[in-house]
Structures are given as C-alpha cells and as structure tokens.
Amino acid sequence: MEDLVDRLRLLRTPGIGPVTCRQLIARFGTPAAALAAVPDLARRGGGRAPTIRSRDDAEREIARVEKLGATWLALGQGLYPRLLAELEDAPPLLVAKGKLNLLDRQAVAIVGARNASAAACRFARGLAHDLGQHDLVVVSGLARGIDSAAHDGALETGTIAVIAGGIDVVYPPENEERQEALYERGLVLAEMPPGTEPRARHFPYRNRIIAGMASGTVVVEAAPRSGSLITARLAAEAGREVMAVPGSPLDPRAQGCNQLIRDGATLVQSAEDVIEAIRPFASQVRSAPVPFEAALEALNGDSDASALVEELLGPSPVPVDEIIRLSGAPSGAVQMALLELDLAGRLERHAGGRVSLRPA
Known part of the structure; x- marks a missing residue:
C-alpha cells in the first residue's frame, strides 16, 4: 500500500510524466526515495521544485478505484503487460477492471475507422472471433465502428478495451452496455484517474498502450491521418508487426490501409495471416521480460x-x-x-x- 501511494504521488505530481517517473524510480530505487529527491533535482535543473501530490489525494484516488471494483497494475510488478513494459513511455500505473488473467495471453490489436462500412465491421468481428479460437486476446479502443466490432467478435474468447478516460467513464455513450459486458467477461484498462472525461489529447496516449501491449496491430479501414494510423505507427516504432486489410481504392476509408500495405505492412485476409505474422512474438509474451531499468x-x-x-x-x-x-x-x-x-x-x-x- 505504501509503495502504491508513493508511486501515485510521484506520477500525479505536475510535470512528471511516464518517462520521468520511470527514470526517477530507476535512479533512486524506490518511489519514496524518488519523491525525496525531486526538489533538489529541480533546483539543480534551474527551476522551482514542483508541488508534490499529497498523500491524502493519493489515498483518496486509491480508495475510489477500489470502490469501483477495479485494481492497480504497477510497471514491473504482477500482471502488468510484459510487452507494454518494454516501451520507454509505458504507463507507470494502470487501472484494470475485469478478467486479469487475459493479460497472460498473447494479444493482437484490431483498430480502424469509427465511421466504418458495414462490410468492414463484419470482417473485423469475424477476424476477432477467429483469432479468439486460436487463444489470442483481441485488444482495441472501445470506439465506434471497427473497435466495437472487434470487441463483440472476441467477447466470449477474450478481449481487452483500453479507454482514453477514467475506468468509470463510458465513451462513447452508446457503448455503455458494451463496456459493462467487458467489465464482466473481458477487461478494461485506463491510464487516467477515475472520473476523467476523455479529451482529444488523451487518445494518442491510449493508442500507445494498445500498440504496446499487442504483438501486432491490424488496421481495418482507416482514412489518411487517422488515429488508427497513429496506432500503426506506434506499433512499428515499438518493433511490433503492422498489418492491414486492403480495401477498394474508391473508398476514402480504405486509403490508409492501402498505403500501409504499400509501405510494407502485412496484407491480411484471414486470421491465419495474422497468426503467421505474430508467431515470432509468442515466446516473448510468456517468458520473463528483461526489465527496462536493467538496460539503463x-x-x-x-x-x-x-x-x-x-x-x-x-x-x-x-x-x-x-x-x-x-x-x-x-x-x-x-x-x-x-x-x-x-x-x-x-x-x-x-x-x-x-x-x-x-x-x-
């Protein structure tokens, strides 16, 4: 409990983001020691020490998460997603609600357009279902369109939703029933504090989690400069497999996927294509990871x-x-x-x- 309070105080202190939080703990060994060092480090950097979040604030947030029936995942501890932990800017803390055992299985991300065509939604739903039959967990962002179809297809076999707001916030509103189902039969992850309404700036942070915890990302319909392409880029930067479903050149919603394929993404027409592409990652998910800190x-x-x-x-x-x-x-x-x-x-x-x- 003390360790969690200190981690949360450090993370919620203004000016301390995921990278800084991680480096502080790596340098000083414990969150408590890192907290004690912050004022002096800030002065050495030529600025004023930030106002460290109070213990009372941290304890209130922890109590709220527990009251919601959720739990904390700390970087480098317990069931924290192993592939996600490899990212330099991995979230130091995540809030999880649902079936935590899904984090032990290899995951594939499926993302795409919010205004997706009926055919693309049907394909995403079928692909997610077929991947589930091979013991793969489907990760997506609980948005309209492709994300929702992917969660629906994998609900019975295993699916994880990464949301941009707090663990108790439903967005979009029409997904309330779907999110409740994920609490019961899947898993929902959130980086933001409870009660946080999603803002535009939160979605790229959510996207890095989706890409980071999956062995590969499949894009099903995406317009140029869309959030789905950001997720694909983040997956590539993390060294994960990028896959795309081809579409009609006459449909603007397919332009992003077709461009990804031109740029070297794996063309996907079935679950077998995905399974073949991510096979090299299978052992990495289940083996003990080399801590990021050990490499520093x-x-x-x-x-x-x-x-x-x-x-x-x-x-x-x-x-x-x-x-x-x-x-x-x-x-x-x-x-x-x-x-x-x-x-x-x-x-x-x-x-x-x-x-x-x-x-x-």
Whole structure:
C-alpha cells in the first residue's frame, strides 16, 4: 500500500510524466526515495521544485478505484503487460477492471475507422472471433465502428478495451452496455484517474498502450491521418508487426490501409495471416521480460555534462541519442541532466525519444 501511494504521488505530481517517473524510480530505487529527491533535482535543473501530490489525494484516488471494483497494475510488478513494459513511455500505473488473467495471453490489436462500412465491421468481428479460437486476446479502443466490432467478435474468447478516460467513464455513450459486458467477461484498462472525461489529447496516449501491449496491430479501414494510423505507427516504432486489410481504392476509408500495405505492412485476409505474422512474438509474451531499468546505465549526475547538455538543447526537438553523441558524455549523465531539466519545467519531451528546451 505504501509503495502504491508513493508511486501515485510521484506520477500525479505536475510535470512528471511516464518517462520521468520511470527514470526517477530507476535512479533512486524506490518511489519514496524518488519523491525525496525531486526538489533538489529541480533546483539543480534551474527551476522551482514542483508541488508534490499529497498523500491524502493519493489515498483518496486509491480508495475510489477500489470502490469501483477495479485494481492497480504497477510497471514491473504482477500482471502488468510484459510487452507494454518494454516501451520507454509505458504507463507507470494502470487501472484494470475485469478478467486479469487475459493479460497472460498473447494479444493482437484490431483498430480502424469509427465511421466504418458495414462490410468492414463484419470482417473485423469475424477476424476477432477467429483469432479468439486460436487463444489470442483481441485488444482495441472501445470506439465506434471497427473497435466495437472487434470487441463483440472476441467477447466470449477474450478481449481487452483500453479507454482514453477514467475506468468509470463510458465513451462513447452508446457503448455503455458494451463496456459493462467487458467489465464482466473481458477487461478494461485506463491510464487516467477515475472520473476523467476523455479529451482529444488523451487518445494518442491510449493508442500507445494498445500498440504496446499487442504483438501486432491490424488496421481495418482507416482514412489518411487517422488515429488508427497513429496506432500503426506506434506499433512499428515499438518493433511490433503492422498489418492491414486492403480495401477498394474508391473508398476514402480504405486509403490508409492501402498505403500501409504499400509501405510494407502485412496484407491480411484471414486470421491465419495474422497468426503467421505474430508467431515470432509468442515466446516473448510468456517468458520473463528483461526489465527496462536493467538496460539503463546508472543515472549519475555530472555538473559538466549538465551544462553541456543544456547548451546543446534548443527550441527544436532533437533525439536524445544525438545529444549523447554530440556531448561525448556517458549516457547516464546525459539522462540525469535531462531529468533535472524536466523536473525544473524546462524540458519538453516529444514523440520518438526527442527533447527540446521550453521557451523561456
């Protein structure tokens, strides 16, 4: 309980996101030690210490989750999804409600257009059903259209919904009955606190969880620049299989999928195509993962490195690897310098492991 309170206080402190939270715990060993170190690190980064979330606030949120009949999943502990834990920006905490044993099985994500055609919904439902017959869990985002069809097809065999709001918030409203069914026969996961209404900015965060916990992502109808294509890109960046169902070139809803196939995504016409594509991931899901923290060099501070890192940064995002190369400093020293700037509110983290300085 104390560990969970400390993790939640750290995560809910303004300015501390998933990457920073994870690096702090990796550096200091425990959430409690990380909390104690935050004020000094922020000062070293040239800013004021953030207001750390109170213990009372954390305990109230924990009690609310328990009252809802949900449970917490902590990164690196218990049933936390193993493939998801490999992501650098994996959620430090998730709230789960439903059948937790579904997290032990290999998963495939099925995503697509909210305004999907009837034929595409039928295909997604059938594909999800067939994947379930092969002991695969179907993951999706509980949106209208393809997501809902995928959940319906796999409800009896195993499906997980990742939602953009709080665990107790139904969105879209017409999915209330479907979400209740998932609480009973499937599993619902949420990163946001209970009571949080989903906003546009929350959906990309949800999409990274969908892509991260699955061995591969199947896209069924997606317009160019759609959220489904963001999920596919995140899956590719995570080293997972990207698959797409081809569609008519006359239908704008198929343009995204056809482009994915042109760019190298696996063409899917049946469950067998999916099973063949994700076979290499099967052993990774069930074997014990190598903790992300074990791969990190010790995050040791270095005042010379801190000054050099700050000098190399500017308003334009650059990859962290480039900062390490140009500075010539050890990776751990660069990561610590970035951590200090982040806690001081002076660093902006971007997709793809890029960082920049916030405008003064």
